[in-house]
Every structure is written in C-alpha cells, then in structure tokens.
Amino acid sequence: MSDFIPDEIVVEILLRLPTKSLIKFRTVSKSWNSLITSPNFINTHLTHSLTSNTYINSYDNLPLMMVRQYDSTFYNETENCKLFLDSEDSFDEYKALEFPIKSYYHHFFWAIEYAKGLFCLFKKDRFFLLNPSIRKSMAMPKPMINKPARYHGFGFDPRTNDYKVVRIVDFYGEPTTRIEVYSLNAGSWKILSGASNSFLDEITIAFFGRFTSYLEGAVHFPGYMKISNDPLILSFDLSDEVFQTMLLPDGIFGLKTMVITSVLGGLLSLLCYEFASPGYKSCSIWIMKEYGVVDSLYKQLTVDLSGRITRVLGMRNNGHVLLDVKTATDWVLSSYDPSDQQIKNLGIHATECPKVVDTYEENLILLNKPNYAFSRWGVSGRKRKDR
Amino acid sequence: MSSSLEKNMLILRSSDGEEFIVPEVVAVMSKAIKNMVEDECASNTIPVPNVDANILAMVIEFCKKHDESEAEAASDLKTFDSEFVNRGQEALYDLITAANFRDVKELLDALCQNVAEMIKGKSVHHIRIQFLGYQLFEILTSNFIWNIWCDRDFD
The missing domain is CATH 2.120.10.80 (Kelch-type beta propeller)
Structure with a gap:
C-alpha cells in the first residue's frame, strides 16, 4: 500500500467509511475533497450505507x-x-x-x-x-x-x-x-x-x-x-x-x-x-x-x-x-x-x-450544498440573499 | 501435460513462472479469466502477469473457499474473509492490485472493507503518507498552519 492505489480502488475504500472519517479526510488533498463532495459519490455512499450489511457507521453501529x-x-x-x-x-x-x-x-x-x-x-x-x-x-x-x-x-x-x-x-x-x-x-x-x-x-x-x-x-x-x-x-x-x-x-x-x-x-x-x-x-x-x-x-x-x-x-x-x-x-x-x-x-x-x-442514521446528503447563514434575528426577519 | 489434465481444470502461470492447476469454476471467479475462457482465447495455460506465485496462491485459496462455501452460512464466510484479509501492508497492497487487475469482485470487496476499517480512525497525515506517498519532509515543509488545521479533532 506504499506507493499508490488506483483511483477506482480509492473510491471503493472511501465508500465504506463512516461519515465522520470522510468529513475529516476531505482535507487530505484537493482531489479527495472534490471526490468526497461530488454529488455522485454522495449518492453512491448513501446507496451503499442503505443496502450493504457491512456498512459500519461513525458510532460502530451502536443502537x-x-x-x-x-x-x-x-x-x-x-x-x-x-x-x-x-x-x-x-x-x-x-x-x-x-x-x-x-x-x-x-x-x-x-x-x-x-x-x-x-x-x-x-x-x-x-x-x-x-x-x-x-x-x-x-x-x-x-x-x-x-x-x-x-x-x-x-x-x-x-x-x-x-x-x-x-x-x-x-x-x-x-x-x-x-x-x-x-x-x-x-x-x-x-x-x-x-x-x-x-x-x-x-x-x-x-x-x-x-x-x-x-x-x-x-x-x-x-x-x-x-x-x-x-x-x-x-x-x-x-x-x-x-x-x-x-x-x-x-x-x-x-x-x-x-x-x-x-x-x-x-x-x-x-x-x-x-x-x-x-x-x-x-x-x-x-x-x-x-x-x-x-x-x-x-x-x-x-x-x-x-x-x-x-x-x-x-x-x-x-x-x-x-x-x-x-x-x-x-x-x-x-x-x-x-x-x-x-x-x-x-x-x-x-x-x-x-x-x-x-x-440514528447517517449519510453525506447536503454536503455539497452551501450552508445557510442564520441571522441573530431568526429566519423570518429581513430579506437576505440565498447563496 | 494437457492430456493428463482433466477437462474442467485450468493452469494459471504466475509472473515468476510457477504453475497452479485449479478447477475452472474457481478460476472464472476472476472476470478477466472468465472473459478469456468464454472467448476461447485461453489455451491450456493462462498467464497471469503482474502477480507472483505467493499472491496468486492466496487469491486461489480465497476463490476456492468462496466457491465451496456457497451453501455455508454467510457469517462463516464473513469471518473467513476478515481473517483472510488481515495481513501486512505489502501483501495487502499486492492483493488489491491483483484483485483489481484480475477483477475478482468478492476479494476486492473484502479487501476494501478491511482497508476502510484500518484507516477510519487514522489522522490526515497518516492517510497522506499511505495513499499519496507523501514523505515526512514534505509534510513538515509544506504549509505548516494548514496541516495543524487539518489535524484538529473533528469531534
């Protein structure tokens, strides 16, 4: 595992990781960040977490x-x-x-x-x-x-x-x-x-x-x-x-x-x-x-x-x-x-x-969406621009 | 040699020249070999380049177990898988390359699961060294603040 692993295998490995690790591993490199936040990966990860019986979530599948x-x-x-x-x-x-x-x-x-x-x-x-x-x-x-x-x-x-x-x-x-x-x-x-x-x-x-x-x-x-x-x-x-x-x-x-x-x-x-x-x-x-x-x-x-x-x-x-x-x-x-x-x-x-x-269930949905900025005055106050 | 060979047996030759006689049902768990057999471009001996005898033996052991135990309980197979892939990093890397190149889906799944469980608690530094081949020198001399930020605890 020293030199490099082909990209398609990296994807396969990342798919099996819990969300907590994936959030952390976004900072490994630019290409990992764009991979993890891509809509395609988020969707595949969701499907894998729902269908695979080997998926282990961030809290070791505790009840x-x-x-x-x-x-x-x-x-x-x-x-x-x-x-x-x-x-x-x-x-x-x-x-x-x-x-x-x-x-x-x-x-x-x-x-x-x-x-x-x-x-x-x-x-x-x-x-x-x-x-x-x-x-x-x-x-x-x-x-x-x-x-x-x-x-x-x-x-x-x-x-x-x-x-x-x-x-x-x-x-x-x-x-x-x-x-x-x-x-x-x-x-x-x-x-x-x-x-x-x-x-x-x-x-x-x-x-x-x-x-x-x-x-x-x-x-x-x-x-x-x-x-x-x-x-x-x-x-x-x-x-x-x-x-x-x-x-x-x-x-x-x-x-x-x-x-x-x-x-x-x-x-x-x-x-x-x-x-x-x-x-x-x-x-x-x-x-x-x-x-x-x-x-x-x-x-x-x-x-x-x-x-x-x-x-x-x-x-x-x-x-x-x-x-x-x-x-x-x-x-x-x-x-x-x-x-x-x-x-x-x-x-x-x-x-x-x-x-x-x-x-509790976890997935990466919304990861590629911009965070909504909430003002001190709640949500129904003045108009603001949605990014 | 081919005359003594039973009909549904194949010979696999590793990169260093060693030959393995395996049943066809086991060999075709590799998609690449299956395609070769189906297209009838396989002679008696199928060369398996890039895979040495040691790794090829492991892959064959894995495929044999999976072929035999189709009727067995899934939990037994699962324990076998997790024990099988529990090896040193060098062997793991070679196995991943072999499984990817020969397209053995079951083995690849088990290996990826194992690597995922190995790395899920590791730090970002560790991942960079393992996956991107970063050297310690590069990490220390590249953006120092960025690295501190990367390694903060995300809990």
Missing part, C-alpha cells in the same frame, strides 16, 4: 436513538439534538450533536419528520433541511402556494435517491385541495395537477398529530371518508407522487379518538388516544405487521395514561414505549414498561413538547 427537542427560558433558547444509547435497562446520553440552526424568541421550528438521516423543519413559509450527522443545513425556496399548509410530509424516495417534501393545502370553505411537492434533486417546488387528486376532496384528514410518518417510500396520514366516516390511512407515494388509501375495518378509531400515524419498530402503526378530562385515558397502539395489508393490523398494547397529558413518541428496542409527559413546568421524556405498567422518568427535560425520537 442509538436520536432525540430532538427545544428548550426555552427567558434568556436562552436552544435546539438540542442528542444521541441516546438504547440498551436493555438504560437510556443514557451518548453524545450531543451540534444543531446548526437556531430559532430565536420562542418561535421554535416544527419538525416535519426525521427520515433517512435528514430533518425537515419549517417555520411559517420557510423550510429547512438539516443533516445532523455532518452538521449541514439548507434553506429551501419559498413554496409556490402562498397559504399555510395544513399537512406536511417529508420522506425519502428510494427510486431516485431523492428527498421530498409534500404540502397539502386546504382552502377553507372551498372544495379544492392543492398539493405541492419539493424535490431536493430538482431543488424546486412543483404543484401537482388536480385531476389525480380530486378524490382527496371526499376525505377529511384527521388533524391531530403534527407528525406524519415515513415508511416504504411513502408518507402516511390518518383520515375519514367525509360522508360515511369510515376510517382510513391516506398515503402519498413519493416516487410516483400519487395518493393511495387503505380502508380500515370499523372500530379501530371513532370520530372522538385522536389518531396519529407513526412508525414503531420499523412497522406502520396507529396511536389512538381516548380522551377523558383533564388528560387522556389511554393510548392504544395498533401495528400493521405487514405493510399495506389491512388485515395484519393488530392491537399491540394499550398504554394506561389515566388523566396525564402525555404523548407517545416511539418504541425502544426492548419493547418499552417512550412517552413525553407534562409536568408542572416542562415536558419530560419517560419510558413505559408494558409488563408492569410503570412510567419511569428518564430525566430528559424540555420546555416545549414537539420532540422527535428516531433511530
């Missing part, structure tokens, strides 16, 4: 959970992005990742989703993509439909190795629904033609959960038929850019249930909250064992909440459920053990509730 939360006090607002080691009997902080975006003055970003290593955040009409594993962020252009969208979805299109954002804009009172899709590869928004989406006007999307869920190249929303009130799951296929519906059997959730679609343990699931003043009575977790097969939907467990204000966030490797529990002053991350129905405080506090909890 890491990513927790994103927002803290605000009078003087200080911080976005946190931390990795937690999800072992059998503990959930300890492993590493804090730098969060390159700051939102000031109590206007935190809404996180649409964390999918395949990328966060999608928004605030009013500004949308951002963020890759915490390489500390890169990017601002998207403003959407073309100048109305606040009611539903957002974000996910990865495996066919073209693309990340896409979908906005569903309802005009109150008007019967038309308009759909807009952003593609990272194209770098622009696109309005979908109305004809193929006309059936959306017959569907009410249940608007309770901010988080949609990404799985199998599609994002999912819970909903009802407008006339018959039949429950269904609406999915948007990011590759074909079409909506599909999965009609659900009666009795899974009624009109008074708050339903959120989620992904637990890699399976599509429904979180059905039954309400009882002042908090929730219980949350039933339904899991679809086989994707797209309605009959494989079964009730995994019911979390007894009895009056507490709480949100189900995710599931740990040992089957415990992660909850966000409201205390007098803030929200605290807790772990629910289904066997003895105890809620254990994990001691991770945040002043605002929208947390994102997901399995």
Whole structure:
C-alpha cells in the first residue's frame, strides 16, 4: 500500500467509511475533497450505507436513538439534538450533536419528520433541511402556494435517491385541495395537477398529530371518508407522487379518538388516544405487521395514561414505549414498561413538547450544498440573499 | 501435460513462472479469466502477469473457499474473509492490485472493507503518507498552519 492505489480502488475504500472519517479526510488533498463532495459519490455512499450489511457507521453501529427537542427560558433558547444509547435497562446520553440552526424568541421550528438521516423543519413559509450527522443545513425556496399548509410530509424516495417534501393545502370553505411537492434533486417546488387528486376532496384528514410518518417510500396520514366516516390511512407515494388509501375495518378509531400515524419498530402503526378530562385515558397502539395489508393490523398494547397529558413518541428496542409527559413546568421524556405498567422518568427535560425520537442514521446528503447563514434575528426577519 | 489434465481444470502461470492447476469454476471467479475462457482465447495455460506465485496462491485459496462455501452460512464466510484479509501492508497492497487487475469482485470487496476499517480512525497525515506517498519532509515543509488545521479533532 506504499506507493499508490488506483483511483477506482480509492473510491471503493472511501465508500465504506463512516461519515465522520470522510468529513475529516476531505482535507487530505484537493482531489479527495472534490471526490468526497461530488454529488455522485454522495449518492453512491448513501446507496451503499442503505443496502450493504457491512456498512459500519461513525458510532460502530451502536443502537442509538436520536432525540430532538427545544428548550426555552427567558434568556436562552436552544435546539438540542442528542444521541441516546438504547440498551436493555438504560437510556443514557451518548453524545450531543451540534444543531446548526437556531430559532430565536420562542418561535421554535416544527419538525416535519426525521427520515433517512435528514430533518425537515419549517417555520411559517420557510423550510429547512438539516443533516445532523455532518452538521449541514439548507434553506429551501419559498413554496409556490402562498397559504399555510395544513399537512406536511417529508420522506425519502428510494427510486431516485431523492428527498421530498409534500404540502397539502386546504382552502377553507372551498372544495379544492392543492398539493405541492419539493424535490431536493430538482431543488424546486412543483404543484401537482388536480385531476389525480380530486378524490382527496371526499376525505377529511384527521388533524391531530403534527407528525406524519415515513415508511416504504411513502408518507402516511390518518383520515375519514367525509360522508360515511369510515376510517382510513391516506398515503402519498413519493416516487410516483400519487395518493393511495387503505380502508380500515370499523372500530379501530371513532370520530372522538385522536389518531396519529407513526412508525414503531420499523412497522406502520396507529396511536389512538381516548380522551377523558383533564388528560387522556389511554393510548392504544395498533401495528400493521405487514405493510399495506389491512388485515395484519393488530392491537399491540394499550398504554394506561389515566388523566396525564402525555404523548407517545416511539418504541425502544426492548419493547418499552417512550412517552413525553407534562409536568408542572416542562415536558419530560419517560419510558413505559408494558409488563408492569410503570412510567419511569428518564430525566430528559424540555420546555416545549414537539420532540422527535428516531433511530440514528447517517449519510453525506447536503454536503455539497452551501450552508445557510442564520441571522441573530431568526429566519423570518429581513430579506437576505440565498447563496 | 494437457492430456493428463482433466477437462474442467485450468493452469494459471504466475509472473515468476510457477504453475497452479485449479478447477475452472474457481478460476472464472476472476472476470478477466472468465472473459478469456468464454472467448476461447485461453489455451491450456493462462498467464497471469503482474502477480507472483505467493499472491496468486492466496487469491486461489480465497476463490476456492468462496466457491465451496456457497451453501455455508454467510457469517462463516464473513469471518473467513476478515481473517483472510488481515495481513501486512505489502501483501495487502499486492492483493488489491491483483484483485483489481484480475477483477475478482468478492476479494476486492473484502479487501476494501478491511482497508476502510484500518484507516477510519487514522489522522490526515497518516492517510497522506499511505495513499499519496507523501514523505515526512514534505509534510513538515509544506504549509505548516494548514496541516495543524487539518489535524484538529473533528469531534
């Protein structure tokens, strides 16, 4: 290995390296820098990390959970992005990742989703993509439909190795629904033609959960038929850019249930909250064992909440459920053990509730994009030039 | 000699003249040899230039193992791979050259994986010396500040 290795072999070796080493090795030489930051290499590295079973990430493939939360006090607002080691009997902080975006003055970003290593955040009409594993962020252009969208979805299109954002804009009172899709590869928004989406006007999307869920190249929303009130799951296929519906059997959730679609343990699931003043009575977790097969939907467990204000966030490797529990002053991350129905405080506090909890994944997406400069005054202040 | 040779056997001759008799199924794991066999431009003896006897023996050992163990558990093969490629740098370099030149995909994959695991925690200096052939003198006399900046910890 002393003299030189042919270029094509260098590429093969670099493809197998974790992102942390690649970021460091950009400084080896100019040609390595241009190789690692080339779109082609970034794409191939992504494909390799997703498909190869020998890929080892920067943290030796440890079972890491990513927790994103927002803290605000009078003087200080911080976005946190931390990795937690999800072992059998503990959930300890492993590493804090730098969060390159700051939102000031109590206007935190809404996180649409964390999918395949990328966060999608928004605030009013500004949308951002963020890759915490390489500390890169990017601002998207403003959407073309100048109305606040009611539903957002974000996910990865495996066919073209693309990340896409979908906005569903309802005009109150008007019967038309308009759909807009952003593609990272194209770098622009696109309005979908109305004809193929006309059936959306017959569907009410249940608007309770901010988080949609990404799985199998599609994002999912819970909903009802407008006339018959039949429950269904609406999915948007990011590759074909079409909506599909999965009609659900009666009795899974009624009109008074708050339903959120989620992904637990890699399976599509429904979180059905039954309400009882002042908090929730219980949350039933339904899991679809086989994707797209309605009959494989079964009730995994019911979390007894009895009056507490709480949100189900995710599931740990040992089957415990992660909850966000409201205390007098803030929200605290807790772990629910289904066997003895105890809620254990994990001691991770945040002043605002929208947390994102997901399995850590890493790639080099956004590495070749210019970093967005954030001003002290947040993102919606004066106009500035996007580089 | 060719008369005593069984039908599905091939002779590979290394750069230093040593000959190896291997089954055809093993030899055609190299794409380059496979193409030669398919085009029927291979006589009884296939010369393998640039690869000496020592390295050729290693490559044949690897191919034989992979050919036999197709039905075996993948984890066994994986341990074999990682043990096989765990060698000194000189041998590793020669193996990479041989695998690349003869186009043996499985071997190349295992070798690249091994090198990746070797270098992933190394410093930028180390990589420059290993991959670009930089000498210590050049590193010390080239842009000193730049090198300090390169070697800061990226954690």
